[in-house]
Amino acid sequence: MPQLPKIIRTNSSVEHTMTVDIMDEYGDTMTKEIACEHPLTIYLNWVEVVTVMTLGARPAELVLGYLKNQGFIEDISAIESLIIDWDTNSAAVITRENTEGLEDKLTKKTVTSGCGQGTMFGNVMKKLEGVTLPQPKLRQSKLYGLLEALTHHNATYKAAGAVHGCAVCKDTEILSFVEDVGRHNAVDTLAGEMWLKGQTGEDKIFYTTGRLTSEMVIKVAQMGIPVLLSRSGATQMGYDLAKKLGITMVARAKGNRFQVYNGMANLILDVKGPDAEALSKQEMSTAAIGKSA
Numbered sequence: 001m002p003q004l005p006k007i008i009r010t011n012s013s014v015e016h017t018m019t020v021d022i023m024d025e026y027g028d029t030m031t032k033e034i035a036c037e038h039p040l041t042i043y044l045n046w047v048e049v050v051t052v053m054t055l056g057a058r059p060a061e062l063v064l065g066y067l068k069n070q071g072f073i074e075d076i077s078a079i080e081s082l083i084i085d086w087d088t089n090s091a092a093v094i095t096r097e098n099t100e101g102l103e104d105k106l107t108k109k110t111v112t113s114g115c116g117q118g119t120m121f122g123n124v125m126k127k128l129e130g131v132t133l134p135q136p137k138l139r140q141s142k143l144y145g146l147l148e149a150l151t152h153h154n155a156t157y158k159a160a161g162a163v164h165g166c167a168v169c170k171d172t173e174i175l176s177f178v179e180d181v182g183r184h185n186a187v188d189t190l191a192g193e194m195w196l197k198g199q200t201g202e203d204k205i206f207y208t209t210g211r212l213t214s215e216m217v218i219k220v221a222q223m224g225i226p227v228l229l230s231r232s233g234a235t236q237m238g239y240d241l242a243k244k245l246g247i248t249m250v251a252r253a254k255g256n257r258f259q260v261y262n263g264m265a266n267l268i269l270d271v272k273g274p275d276a277e278a279l280s281k282q283e284m285s286t287a288a289i290g291k292s293a
Helices: 061-068 103-104 140-150 155-160 183-197 212-220 236-245 274-292
Strands: 006-009 018-023 029-036 038-044 046-055 080-086 090-095 109-111 119-121 164-170 173-179 206-210 228-229 249-252 259-263
Touching: 018 155, 029 080, 038 061, 046 061, 046 103, 046 155, 046 183, 061 080, 061 090, 061 183, 061 236, 119 155, 119 274, 140 173, 140 206, 164 183, 173 183, 183 206, 183 212, 206 212, 212 228, 236 249
Parallel strands: 006 080, 038 090, 206 228, 228 249
Antiparallel strands: 018 029, 038 046, 080 090, 109 119, 164 173, 164 206, 249 259
16 A cells, blocks of 8 residues: 555635525525535645635545546655645645646646536646456346435535535445535545555446536546446447546436446446336335434
8 A cells, every 4th residue: 555645624614505594586585505616726736726616525635536537646656745724725636746836737728517626727638548448237126225315415415505426336335425516526526535545447337417428427537436326317428438448437316316437348238128127116115214213
């Protein structure tokens, strides 16, 4: 296991939601929770890289995942420290890794469709050339079980809305779930967490509530995860990249419905027709009994 960076957090913290007074269409007033957005400026060896807007749930993992996915750092053992300071809304990473040419990289950027922080620097696709992802089989019944398990998450979304959720899963188990104001913040956070824990992605499934865009597909490929699952739809470039990189892409997945855009041969359809609805209801009933026990 490589040496992990020293993570320093100041005593300050940020709220994830806040309560406000609102009025509905009938003139009735009530209190509602809304999601908070906090600017976090990331510095690498004292060079300003980017400012992301984030819920602030797991800032250290977000910063590390962002820098790794953008190709700015590659060696976690070379990182000396990571300082998170919400008093100044900043995160500073100090590394022994060679960061010469960083300023030049920062001038070559692509603004993507990502919410929260849709920018990619340099040619990240070059680093994915020759990447071969495994092609695991995915049982329809297991997919339904995972979708059912995911309904018990999204705490911030259920309370306040306006956030996306992402999860790293294995079989029907949710290993880690995170919410943020931008889906790409959420995927970067999970990438950083996997990096810190030394986890690999070949046996994992990645879930997102957001669209399956090119940037989402690229980041999941960088994590080495071969299956990408979303309750939303796919874009043309996301679809093209999934085919090129060999990612099983499952969209519009909710309840007992889903649409496989790539990797159809990897799906084992062991539940069909009316049985799918019956299985879904049975799983919901089992989950409800488990929660009340």
